[in-house]
Amino acid sequence: MRLPARLLPVTALAAASALLTGCFSGASAEGGGDGRRIRLAMMQPPRSGLSPLSDDAFKLSRWSTAETLVELDADGDPKASLATEWQQSGRTWTFDIRDGVTFHDGTRLDADAVVRSLAEAAGASPKPRILDGVALTVRAADADTVTVTTADEDPLLPQRLSSPQLSILAAKAYTGKTVDPVGAGTGPFELTEVNGASAASLDRYDAYWGAKAKAPGIDVRFVPDGTARAAALRSGEADIVEAVPVSQAALLDEDLVTEVPMPRTNTLYLNTGKGVFKDASLRAAAREAVDAESIVKGVYEGRADLAEGLLGPALPWAAQLRKPVTRAEAGDPTGKAVTIGTFTDRAELPEVAATLQQQLQKAGFTVKLEVREYANIEADALAGAFDAFILSRATVLDSGDPAAYLYSDFASDGSFTIAQLDDPAVDAAVKKAGETPTGDARRRAVIAAEAAVLTTDAAVPLLHERVVQGDAAGVVGAAHDPRERELVTAATYVR
Numbered sequence: 001m002r003l004p005a006r007l008l009p010v011t012a013l014a015a016a017s018a019l020l021t022g023c024f025s026g027a028s029a030e031g032g033g034d035g036r037r038i039r040l041a042m043m044q045p046p047r048s049g050l051s052p053l054s055d056d057a058f059k060l061s062r063w064s065t066a067e068t069l070v071e072l073d074a075d076g077d078p079k080a081s082l083a084t085e086w087q088q089s090g091r092t093w094t095f096d097i098r099d100g101v102t103f104h105d106g107t108r109l110d111a112d113a114v115v116r117s118l119a120e121a122a123g124a125s126p127k128p129r130i131l132d133g134v135a136l137t138v139r140a141a142d143a144d145t146v147t148v149t150t151a152d153e154d155p156l157l158p159q160r161l162s163s164p165q166l167s168i169l170a171a172k173a174y175t176g177k178t179v180d181p182v183g184a185g186t187g188p189f190e191l192t193e194v195n196g197a198s199a200a201s202l203d204r205y206d207a208y209w210g211a212k213a214k215a216p217g218i219d220v221r222f223v224p225d226g227t228a229r230a231a232a233l234r235s236g237e238a239d240i241v242e243a244v245p246v247s248q249a250a251l252l253d254e255d256l257v258t259e260v261p262m263p264r265t266n267t268l269y270l271n272t273g274k275g276v277f278k279d280a281s282l283r284a285a286a287r288e289a290v291d292a293e294s295i296v297k298g299v300y301e302g303r304a305d306l307a308e309g310l311l312g313p314a315l316p317w318a319a320q321l322r323k324p325v326t327r328a329e330a331g332d333p334t335g336k337a338v339t340i341g342t343f344t345d346r347a348e349l350p351e352v353a354a355t356l357q358q359q360l361q362k363a364g365f366t367v368k369l370e371v372r373e374y375a376n377i378e379a380d381a382l383a384g385a386f387d388a389f390i391l392s393r394a395t396v397l398d399s400g401d402p403a404a405y406l407y408s409d410f411a412s413d414g415s416f417t418i419a420q421l422d423d424p425a426v427d428a429a430v431k432k433a434g435e436t437p438t439g440d441a442r443r444r445a446v447i448a449a450e451a452a453v454l455t456t457d458a459a460v461p462l463l464h465e466r467v468v469q470g471d472a473a474g475v476v477g478a479a480h481d482p483r484e485r486e487l488v489t490a491a492t493y494v495r
Contacts, residue, residue, distance in 0.1 A: 036494040037217045038475075040487070041229045041238040044345050045197035045222035047375050051179045053124045057164035062242075062487035063202055063218055065104075066167035066185040069095055069114065070158045072483070076400030078158035082109065082168055082186065083146075086158055092149040093157050099144065101209045103170035104183045104190040111140035117168045118148070118161075120179065128165035129408040129415045130398040133434060155437040156401055163398040164485060188213040188490040197375075198222055214477070214493035224373060226347030233470040239494050240478050241470035242487060245347035246300050249468050260467040262482040263314035263396045265307060266295075266349075268340075268356065268460040269389045269409075273420030276338050276365075276387050281331030283457035286388070288330045289363035290356065292462040299351045305464040310450050311395055311402055312464030314482055321447040325454045334364035338387035343374040346392050352462070353390055384420045391418065392465060394484060402446055403433040410453045419458040426452045 040063075048054035052066055060066035069083035078086075083095040101109035118138040121128050135151040148157060160166070173184035182191050188210065189202040200220040204213045221238075223229045226245035232238035234252060249257050270277040270286060277283045296304050311318035340356065342349045350371050357367040370377070370386065381389045395405045407430045408414045412422040429452035433445040453459055471478045474495040479486035 035215065036239075036474075037219050038215050038488055038492060038494055039237065039239045040218055040220045041223045041232045041241045042220060043222075043224060043226070043229065043243040044374060045224065046194070047378070049178055050181050050191075050194055050200070052165055052167045052169065052181055053121055053128055053179055054165070057128075057167060058484060059200075060167060060181055060185065060191070061164035061485045063187075063189055063191070063200075063220070064213070064486075064489050065187040065189045065191045065202055066164065066169065066181055067187050068162050068164065068167055069097075070162040072159065072162050072400040072485075076159070076396070078162060081162075082114075083161075088155075088157075091151070091153050092147050094141065095146045095148065095161075097144045097146060098209065101186055102207055104185055104205055105170050105172055106207075107170050107172075109168065109186060110143050111146045112143075113171065114138070114146045114168055115140050116171060116174065118146075118166060120174055121166050126415050128163065128398075130160050130163040130165055130404055132404065132407045132415050133411065133413070133431065134160070152435065154435075155442075156399060156403070156434070159399040159401055159438075160404070162400065165398065189218055189488070208490070211490050213490040215488070218488055224345050230470065233472060236472065238470075239472045239475050240487065240492075243346065244468040244470045246303050246468065247347065249303070250301070252470060256470050256472065258467075258469050258471065258480050259303060260469075260480050260482055261305065261312070261314050262394075262465055262467045262484070263312060263402075264392060264394045264465040264484075265310055265312055266304075266352065266390065266392050266462040266465060267307075267310065268462060269391060269418040270458055270460065271384055271387050271389075271418075271420050272456065272458045273384050273422070276333075276336045279331065280328040280457065282333055282336060284328040285330040285333040285363060286360060286365070287327070287457050287460045289333075289360050289365070290460055290462065291359055294359075295352055295355050296463050299348050299355060300463065300465075303466055303468070305466075307461035307463050309454065310406070310459065310461050311446075314464070315396070315402065317443050318447060318450070321444060323447075323451070325451045327455055327457055332364065333360075335366065336364070337366040337368070339368045339370055340388045340390065341370045341372075341377055341381055341386035342390035343377050344371060345374045349390055349392060356390065381418050382416065384418075389418050390462075396483060400483065401438075401442075403430065403442070403449070406430045406446070406449045406453065407434055410449075410458065421453075421456060421458045423452075423456055423458075426456065429453075 050056045070078045071081040085096045170184040188208045190205040193201040202218040230248035233241045342353045408416045429449040433449040436442040436445040477491040
């Protein structure tokens with residue numbers, strides 16, 4: 001979907017220019033005689049030093065520097081990457097490791113390297129969320145073969161191993177107190193430098209096992225301010241800009257902006273563990289007070305899809321299988337004081353919060369907002385410090401399958417339980433979804449788990465976002481990935 005062009009207001013341009021001062025200073029636009037380096041403006045800075053065991057793994061994936069045993073095709077089915085073949089026998093899967101692959105430090109990919117990386121992930125605290133509820137043992141059968149055995153039969157194991165959080169890195173990555181991916185991946189680009197939360201640099205890795213990257217390298221800058229990211233594209237300071245705010249999309253030349261529906265849901269999480277929303281009737285009152293359609297029209301200017309459930313139009317089967325759910329009756333919220341948290345990294349969310357504040361206050365709640373950068377608010381959100389939290393959440397980010405997201409966010413022992421939910425029916429439903437074989441039966445189990453969550457009103461789905469990405473006129477081959485796993489690939493370059 002292309003968007004109309006308008007001129008950027010002078011005041012917004014001035015503010016953005018101040019934020020952009022030196023944004024790509026020191027980054028060479030030329031490299032090695034093979035064309036320009038790609039200048040990339042990203043939204044969120046690293047939160048865990050680019051450790052692949054955190055959400056930072058998706059940056060490594062989007063830069064094509066770290067790779068996994070398995071990738072996902074457009075339908076979410078597994079395909080070969082660092083593993084060429086695999087087969088299941090009960091609780092054990094056997095993977096054949098690709099021959100001729102070297103890490104960026106020159107060491108060889110073999111079964112021991114795979115075992116090391118997967119064992120580090122399985123033993124991490126907290127675990128990568130793709131392993132929520134999954135106990136696995138990894139062994140080298142021989143130099144080129146790995147077996148992965150789970151406590152219970154896991155039909156989704158190949159898809160799990162596609163998660164960027166399970167990237168395979170060289171031994172050097174694991175020698176310190178944290179996992180350090182610099183110079184340790186296998187992808188077409190080598191991560192050579194990380195400058196805290198402000199920048200990163202990558203160079204083409206000429207010994208890559210696949211097709212050689214067309215670009216000589218990537219210069220990354222982290223620009224949390226959405227207006228500044230859009231201005232970087234408009235001024236020519238950036239070649240590719242991720243997450244262009246909806247408010248800025250219409251201010252850019254229509255040929256520079258691409259919009260793609262994605263499996264990402266804006267959700268109002270309600271704290272069921274303590275405070276006002278421990279009362280199911282007050283959660284119901286909050287749900288009834290929300291007018292999500294006005295948020296889609298007003299905040300997102302119609303460039304989002306109204307949520308009927310947690311899973312959106314990027315998974316068309318969800319709407320086909322979904323049935324109405326029974327919820328608690330609304331109580332009287334008059335005078336009940338609540339604090340809603342959200343973050344600034346996604347430019348629309350503070351405005352969403354302000355709109356919800358008005359809607360809930362109209363219903364009788366007294367509402368306070370707390371808005372920070374995500375890196376400074378996530379820990380408090382996970383600790384249950386807020387009565388409610390507004391989150392933009394990818395629902396199939398890790399495995400291409402939403403069962404992992406439902407477990408992570410809503411199981412009592414999930415790793416991302418902002419709603420602090422502890423409900424036996426939800427636990428049983430999300431567990432069943434994770435254990436059901438792939439296909440129609442699994443999809444039905446996933447929708448049953450979604451219904452169990454919605455029944456509790458622990459989460460009020462608002463809308464489903466669309467990817468809004470900016471690519472400069474000279475960019476060729478940039479990925480437009482609904483799963484947010486790819487951005488710059490070996491095929492991407494700047495004319």
